[in-house]
Amino acid sequence: MRLSRFPLTTLRETPADTEVVSHQLMVRAGMIRALASGLYTWMPLGLRVVRKVESAVREEMNRAGALELIMPAVQPAELWMESGRWEQYGPELLRLQDRHQREFCFGPTHEEVITDIARRELQSYRQLPVNYYQIQTKFRDEIRPRFGVMRAREFAMKDAYSFHMDADSLAETYEDMRLAYCRIFDRLGLEYRYVQADSGAIGGAVSHEFHVLADSGEDEIVYAENSDYAANVEQAPAPAPDISQHPAPTENLVHVDTPGQHSVEEVSAFLDVPLERVVKTLIVHAPDNSLVALILRGDHHLNAVKAARLEGVDAPLRFADAEEIKERLGCPVGSLGPVGLNIPCYVDAWAAVLSDFVCGGNTEGTHYTGVNWERNAALGTVCDLRNLEDGEPSPDGSGSVRSARGVEVGHIFQLGDKYSQAMDCTVLDPDGNKKTVIMGCYGIGITRIVAAAIEQNHDEHGIIWTDAMAPFRLLLCPIGFDRSDAVRDATEDLYRQCTESGIEVLLDDRGLRPGVMFAEADLIGIPHRIVISERGLDESQLEYQRRGSSEPEVLALDQFPDFLRDRLTSD
RNA sequence: CGGGGCAUGGCGCAGUCUGGUAGCGCACCUGCUUUGGGAGCAGGGGGUCGUGGGUUCAAAUCCCGCUGCCCCGACCA
Numbered sequence: 001m002r003l004s005r006f007p008l009t010t011l012r013e014t015p016a017d018t019e020v021v022s023h024q025l026m027v028r029a030g031m032i033r034a035l036a037s038g039l040y041t042w043m044p045l046g047l048r049v050v051r052k053v054e055s056a057v058r059e060e061m062n063r064a065g066a067l068e069l070i071m072p073a074v075q076p077a078e079l080w081m082e083s084g085r086w087e088q089y090g091p092e093l094l095r096l097q098d099r100h101q102r103e104f105c106f107g108p109t110h111e112e113v114i115t116d117i118a119r120r121e122l123q124s125y126r127q128l129p130v131n132y133y134q135i136q137t138k139f140r141d142e143i144r145p146r147f148g149v150m151r152a153r154e155f156a157m158k159d160a161y162s163f164h165m166d167a168d169s170l171a172e173t174y175e176d177m178r179l180a181y182c183r184i185f186d187r188l189g190l191e192y193r194y195v196q197a198d199s200g201a202i203g204g205a206v207s208h209e210f211h212v213l214a215d216s217g218e219d220e221i222v223y224a225e226n227s228d229y230a231a232n233v234e235q236a237p238a239p240a241p242d243i244s245q246h247p248a249p250t251e252n253l254v255h256v257d258t259p260g261q262h263s264v265e266e267v268s269a270f271l272d273v274p275l276e277r278v279v280k281t282l283i284v285h286a287p288d289n290s291l292v293a294l295i296l297r298g299d300h301h302l303n304a305v306k307a308a309r310l311e312g313v314d315a316p317l318r319f320a321d322a323e324e325i326k327e328r329l330g331c332p333v334g335s336l337g338p339v340g341l342n343i344p345c346y347v348d349a350w351a352a353v354l355s356d357f358v359c360g361g362n363t364e365g366t367h368y369t370g371v372n373w374e375r376n377a378a379l380g381t382v383c384d385l386r387n388l389e390d391g392e393p394s395p396d397g398s399g400s401v402r403s404a405r406g407v408e409v410g411h412i413f414q415l416g417d418k419y420s421q422a423m424d425c426t427v428l429d430p431d432g433n434k435k436t437v438i439m440g441c442y443g444i445g446i447t448r449i450v451a452a453a454i455e456q457n458h459d460e461h462g463i464i465w466t467d468a469m470a471p472f473r474l475l476l477c478p479i480g481f482d483r484s485d486a487v488r489d490a491t492e493d494l495y496r497q498c499t500e501s502g503i504e505v506l507l508d509d510r511g512l513r514p515g516v517m518f519a520e521a522d523l524i525g526i527p528h529r530i531v532i533s534e535r536g537l538d539e540s541q542l543e544y545q546r547r548g549s550s551e552p553e554v555l556a557l558d559q560f561p562d563f564l565r566d567r568l569t570s571d
Numbered sequence: 572c573g574g575g576g577c578a579u580g581g582c583g584c585a586g587u588c589u590g591g592u593a594g595c596g597c598a599c600c601u602g603c604u605u606u607g608g609g610a611g612c613a614g615g616g617g618g619u620c621g622u623g624g625g626u627u628c629a630a631a632u633c634c635c636g637c638u639g640c641c642c643c644g645a646c647c648a
Contacts, residue, residue: 012597012609013583017641037640091572143572146641263647281648293648302646319645333648360648461608479607515608522608533607543607 001472003508008045010520020216022454023148025463029524031450038145038153045524046450048471050156053449054135056187056468057158064180066131066160071113073137077103079112083422094141106139111419111441114161118437119425122163128427128437129169131177133160135446149447150407150455151218156446163420163437165429170414170440174206177412177442181210184444185410189466190453193406195221195230206414210444211406214455221406222388227398234305236388237395241353251356251370253339258367262334264298267367271358275299278358279351279371281336283320283329286312286344291320291328293380295338295347297354300386307385312344329362336360338377339368345380347373352382407452408445415439457548463525464548472506473568474498475526477518479533482511491532494542494560501564522547528568530555 011028018024026032031046042050058068074096080086085093086105094106107113114132122128135158145153160177164170178194185192190212197209209232211221223230261270268275278298284307286292292312296302308315322333329336329343337359338345351357352373359377361367373379388395390403417438419425426434450469457464467473476498478491491507498505506526508517521529531543531552542560545552555563 009581009598010609011582016577016583019642034640144642144644261647266647280646282646283648284645294646296646304645317645320648322648325648329648331648336648483606511606513606513608513610515606515610517609518607519609531607535607 001504001506003506003510006044006506008520008524010523012519018148020147020150020451020455021458022150022216022451025454025458025523026148026451029463032149038142038151040149040152040154042447045471049450049465049469050447052469052471053188053446054156054158056184057444057446058135060180060184060187061133061158061160063183064131064176066133066162066180068134069117069132070134070136071107071110071117073107073139074104075107075110075113077105079116079423080105083112083115083419085112092141092143094139108138108140109443110134110136110159111161111415111439112423115419115423115425115439118161118163118420119423122425122427122437125165125427125429125435129162129164129173131160131162131173131440133158133442148451150451152447155448158444158446160442162440162442163425164439165427165435165437167438170438174412174414174440177440178208181410181412181442181444185210185212188449188453188468190449191456192409193221193223193230193404194410195223195232195235195406197232197235197411205416208412209408210410210412212409212449212452212456213404213406214452215405216455217405217407217452219406219408220387220403222390222401222403224394224396224398224401227394227396229394229396229398229401231395233387233403234303236401238303238348238350238384238386238388239393239395241350243353246353247355249355249370249372249375253371253376254369255361256367256369257365258335258361259365261365261367267358268298271367271369273358273369277354277356279337279354281338281341281360283325283333283336283343285314285318285320287314289314290343291325292344292346293336293338293341294385295345295351295380296386297348297351300348300350301389303385303387306383307346310346310381310383312381313346331360331362332364334360335362335364335366337362337368337371338380339371340377345378346385347380347382348385349382350386352379407448407455409449409452410442410444412442413440415441458525459548461519462523465525465527467527470504470525470527472504472526474503474505474528474530475521476505476507477514477521477529477531478508479514479517479531480511481509484534486537487532487534490537490557494530494532497561497564501569503564503568530560 009030014024015027030043032040096104138157139154142153162173192212194208194210197207220233222233222236261267264278264280268278275298279295282294283291304317308317326332357371358369359371391400394401417436420437426436429435454463478487480487495507527547529545540557542555543552544555
């Protein structure tokens with residue numbers, strides 16, 4: 001491709017309405033253009049990257065024996081009523097009516113449609129197992145679309161659905177999919193982790209998430225240094241404290257004045273007590289809207305997902321606001337504590353083993369010191385409320401964990417019979433009896449991978465593509481293309497060699513000043529770059545530079561064919 | 572959904588308080604010079620100031636309505 005015929009409108013300045021670096025670079029490089037909130041046009045340069053991701057996914061899905069199909073994006077409400085999700089799904093589901101006032105939705109996912117296909121097509125156990133997939137546009141009416149295509153409303157997703165006679169067969173396909181996903185992310189050259197996403201509390205359902213590691217990721221994950229264990233921090237159990245470390249009380253309860261001291265850090269400093277001997281008291285809503293208290297050690301961080309899973313706590317977690325707390329507990333936030341607190345208390349295990357600790361005095365500007373459970377405050381329910389943190393022991397007993405941030409790009413799930421049961425999807429078994437099939441589902445966010453890859457691989461100049469995702473493999477940068485016959489002739493010859501070798505090559509034949517050409521080259525991130533100049537040609541030399549490496553290499557002109565063969569055709 | 576902010580040429584912004592001929596940088600077009608990291612000079616094109624109403628001799632600017640977009644909304648308790 002010649003850049004003179006490939007309009008590339010890059011922006012020198014960062015658009016004001018972009019926040020994360022992938023969004024900024026995608027807009028600046030001309031990969032995407034916004035149409036409305038959460039809706040983007042993929043420009044030719046960006047679409048080439050999307051296609052690379054799609055084809056890696058498609059090839060590995062095919063290799064794993066999955067069958068590609070395409071289902072409609074628009075789905076009739078009747079199917080969603082059968083599964084019960086028409087009521088359940090809420091405002092994220094974009095609902096529409098046709099000219100006859102029939103109800104439809106724009107599919108955010110396709111369990112209902114595929115289950116409908118399966119119950120019509122599949123009659124016999126002989127047809128199982130089977131795994132269907134599609135690469136298709138989804139629409140989810142997100143509360144708050146942001147970060148460009150990372151959290152868009154319309155996005156491309158690969159979704160697969162498998163059907164089985166029994167759990168063993170499902171487990172086999174599930175493992176095949178897990179391996180296929182690993183191959184996909186390996187091929188794309190991304191650093192990733194797969195993490196367990198569910199502890200098994202929900203009916204034995206098994207689920208794993210795949211995360212591309214990036215500092216800006218929306219999820220925090222923890223992984224063991226010495227084993228395969230990895231989990232979303234939302235799910236990872238914190239270690240249990242050593243009960244024997246629970247010393248006997250030595251101090252008396254004292255109600256002290258702490259004027260203006262509200263945060264645990266302030267109180268810790270003011271009273272000269274270590275942060276880990278101060279507890280914080282957080283007030284949230286119960287399902288019936290009454291208040292409950294969550295109590296943690298001052299240096300620990302609340303895990304909202306764990307808290308929301310407690311029976312007496314509403315899910316998702318809803319914090320009580322300051323006015324409500326003042327009104328119902330008679331004390332401003334910042335001075336709350338468990339002593340004499342007249343609402344249900346959930347106490348993190350690490351706070352429960354404290355002795356002689358500090359907490360709020362339940363009156364503005366006061367705290368208690370020398371507090372001891374049961375002696376001064378009812379202990380309430382002891383549970384795991386906090387995050388597992390970097391450096392702590394791994395839940396699988398294999399040493400310590402590290403914490404990292406990740407972008408969720410894949411999710412595989414053993415669904416069981418939730419949809420097949422509701423929608424009566426059955427086949428005949430060898431004995432001629434009707435059996436409800438069980439299902440798995442497997443998603444990959446195609447367009448999100450593009451953003452995640454940029455989050456992971458960029459520098460101050462622009463994007464750094466891996467070979468597998470790059471819109472073009474090689475960029476030819478001739479200096480003086482418009483005014484030097486030698487440069488132009490040599491460049492045209494190299495370009496011809498590339499196209500004949502099947503290399504995806506981009507030629508900057510615009511004759512721009514070198515500074516502009518290089519700045520745009522860095523921005524769009526083509527992994528391999530050859531510079532052709534009169535200066536070099538005088539010595540029969542080219543200059544090669546890998547995007548992201550600081551040192552250019554000299555390449556003899558007559559070695560260019562070897563270069564193509566050795567460095568650019570190996571996948 | 573709640574709170575805040577913004578809307579002026581393709582992009583980034585000034586002008587709005589205090590009403591009086593719409594401006595700057597980048598980008599774009601033409602010419603000349605320049606050519607190894609987003610050039611210089613000269614000339615040029617492009618804007619119903621988001622939208623609907625109102626006030627006024629006069630509205631980007633003041634008033635009212637609407638729309639769109641962006642940001643914040645889990646830990647001072």
